[in-house]
Amino acid sequence: MYASRNPSNKLYTNIDDVLARFPQSAREGMTDGALHLRFDGREPCQILVQRGIARVVLGGEGSARATVNCSSDAFLELVSDRVEFRTLIQSGKLAIEGDLLFAYGIYSLLLKSNEEAAEQFRAVDTMARGAPLQEVPRVQRPTREQILDTLARNTPLIATGMMRDWRALAWTPERIADEYGDTSVVVEQQVTIPMREFIARMNETPSGGEKPAYVNGCPLPESMYPDVQPPPWFPHHEIRPPQLWMGAPAGDRPSTYLHRDGAPVFLGQVYGRKRVVLFCPDQTPYMYSAAIVRNSELIDPDHFDRDRYPLLARAFRTECIIEPGDILVLPVGWYHCVWALTPNISIAHAYGEDSAWSRS
Template sequence: MATLWSKISAVLPVNEEQFPLHFSDKVESSVVETLKRCRQQLYSDAASSSRMLDAQIILDFSWEKLNTGTWRHVDKEWRRVYSYGCLFKVAALCREDPSAEEVQQAVRICDMGLLMGAAILDNILQVIVGILQSEVRKSAKEEDESEHAEVKRIKMDCPRVPVIKEELAVPRMKCPSLESFSTNYLLPLKPVILEGIIDHWPALNQHPWSIEYLRSVAGCRTVPVEVGSRYTDEEWSQTLLTVNEFIDRYILNKRGGKALGYLAQHQLFDQIPELKDDIRLPDYCCLGEGDEDNITVNAWFGPGGTVSPLHQDPQQNFLAQVVGSKYIRLYSPEDADKLYPHQSQLLHNTSQVEVENPDTERFPQFAEAPYLECVLQPGEVLFIPVRHWHYVRSLELSFSVSFWWS
C-alpha cells in the first residue's frame, strides 16, 4: 500500500491553484469555506484527524440535501458538493499507509460519489476507484475449494424450461438487414427475437460473464440491489451491497425467491467500465431518433425465480440475454384493458394480474387477451416494441442487458 497515495496524488490537480471550487450561491458560504479548508489540507501536512473531520462534515451536510424532497428536485450543485466530500474523505483515508479495510472503505465512498454525486474534475472518482480496485485485487486471497465447488454446482443446475406452442412463439430472424428489421418489425411494432447479432460481444466470448468473472472485475464495488421477488410485493426494498455480498447472499445461498438481483441501470456500466467494454450497442439502435447518449443501458443480474411483473415501458427495448435463460410473455398495447393495470399513478404501467397464476374471478378478461411467448437463451436479443406489455421470469441464474431507445 506504500505507493497507493503516490498513485492517487498523481491524478489530482498539481496544486491548490489548479483545483477549482466554484459553486453558485445555492451552496452556503460556510460549506464553501469548509471545502476550501479540505482543499488546503490536501496539499499540506495537516493532521489526519482534521482531514477526516472536515471531509465528513461535507459529506453529512450534502447527504442531508440529497435526501430532502424528491431526487429530481435535488440541485446538481449539491451533488457536486457530495462528490467533493467523497474525494476529500478518500484522500484522508489513503494518505497514510491505509489498511485493507480502509482501502475497501475508500472504494465504497467512491462508488457512493459515482451513484449519488455528479462528475467533478474530469470524473476523478472513476479514475481513483480504478486505482483502489487494483490494490484490492492485489491483496485479495484465492477463493477456497468449497467456493469453487459451489459455483460449479450452481452452473450445472438445469432449469425447467416451459414448452412454447408454435402458434404462440415470438418469431425469430437471424441477422436481418436494417431495412428488413425496420419494415417488418420496427414500423409495425412487432416483437421478434434477433439471432446472431451479439455473437461478437466480449461478454459472450473473450470475457464470458460468470460469477467468477463478475467477482474479478467488480466484486468489491458497491451497487444498488433490489430485494424481493418482484417490485410489486409489499416486502420489496432497495439497498446497497458490494457485488461480492450480493453473490454470497442471494446467489450462492440460493435465496432466489428473495432477490430480484441488482439493477443499476446506466449507472452500473458507468461505474464499472470493464463490463461496459464487454458489450456493444445493437446496430439497429441507429434507426432511432436520438443519438447514442439518449440510449439507456440497463443491467439485470439475479438468481432463478425472480420476476418482472407484466408491465410496459415508454421506449423501444432490445433485451439481450448474456447468461442463463428467461421466460417472457408479450401482450399488445391494444389489449391493455384486459390486463387490468393498477389504478395508482405510480404503478399505472403495471398489471395487477399474476401472469402464470391469474385470479380469473377478479380478472375475467385476462384469459381472452392474446399473447406471444418465448424462452430467451444466451446470445439472443428480444425486440420489445414501445408500450408492449411484457412479463419476465428468470429460469436460472441470469444476466441480461437491455437497451431503451426512441
C-alpha cells in the same frame, strides 16, 4: 425494463396535489400496511392500505411496512415520472427502509401520467393489426431495415447472431465476481453493495419467503461498458445507457413484474435463460392498466385473483425463451413479464434520441 422518462413532463406543483389521488384501489397482491413519508420541512404522513383501499393519514406514528425519506423536490420529480428510484438513491436524495416491494406498489399509485408516453400507448393500442402473434419470430442477423420494419409494425422479434463481438458472452457470475468484484451495484432492496457480495447472495437459498437475489435493471457500471455493445442498428447517440438485469432463478415467481415500456427496448441475453410472457398492446382492455398507463394493477399473469381480474383470462398471450446471444426486440407498449429460469445475466438498452452513452 426501461420506463419512458420525459424531462418535459409537467411536474406536480406540490405534495398536496399528489396526496389528492387518494383514496384509491391498491395493486393486486398488496397486503395491509402503512408507508411512512418523511419530507424536509413538512409534517410527515402515511399512506395506509386496508382491505384493498389505499388512503392518506396525516402524521407518521405507528408501525410501518416501509419508510421513505427524501426532499420535497425529489419526491415531486419522482412521482411526476421524471426520475426513478435508483437515480435518487444513488445520488443520496432518497432513502427507503423496510419492505421495498410494498413501497414500490405505493409508488405506482402515486405516479403522474406521462402525457407523451400516454399518447404513444394510445397509438399502438389502437393500430390496425392482423392475426394475433402466435410465436415471436427468430431472425438471424436482421438488418437495420428489418428492425425498423419490426418497430413500425409494432411486433416483437428475437435477433440472433448480433452479439458475437460481446466480450460479455464469456461472463459467468463467478467471472464477474473475479473481474468486477469491487464494483458497486444497486440490488432490488435499493441498497448499493459490491458485486462480489451480490454474487455470493445469488448462491444462497432465500429464507422466510424472500425473493431470490436480483439486480432489477440498475445502470450497468461504467467499468463494464467495454464488454457490451449498443444495438448495432442505430447510432450510439440514439441509445440510452445500458441496464443490468442479473440474479438467481425465482421458481414460479416473476423476476420482473408485468408492465410495459414507453420506448423500444433491446434485451440482450448474456448468460442463462429467461421466459418472457408478452401481451400485445391491443390487449389493453383486459390488462387493468393503472393511471400511469405503463403499469398494470397485476403482477403475475400466471397467478392472479380471477374473481377480481376476470378479463385477464380473455387476453391473448405470446411466450418465448431467450438464451445467450439472443436480443429480444420489444416495441413500444407490449406488456411483458419475465421469469429467470436459471442463474442469468441480461443487458437492456432502450431507444431514446435524447440520451447518449459513452463507452470507456
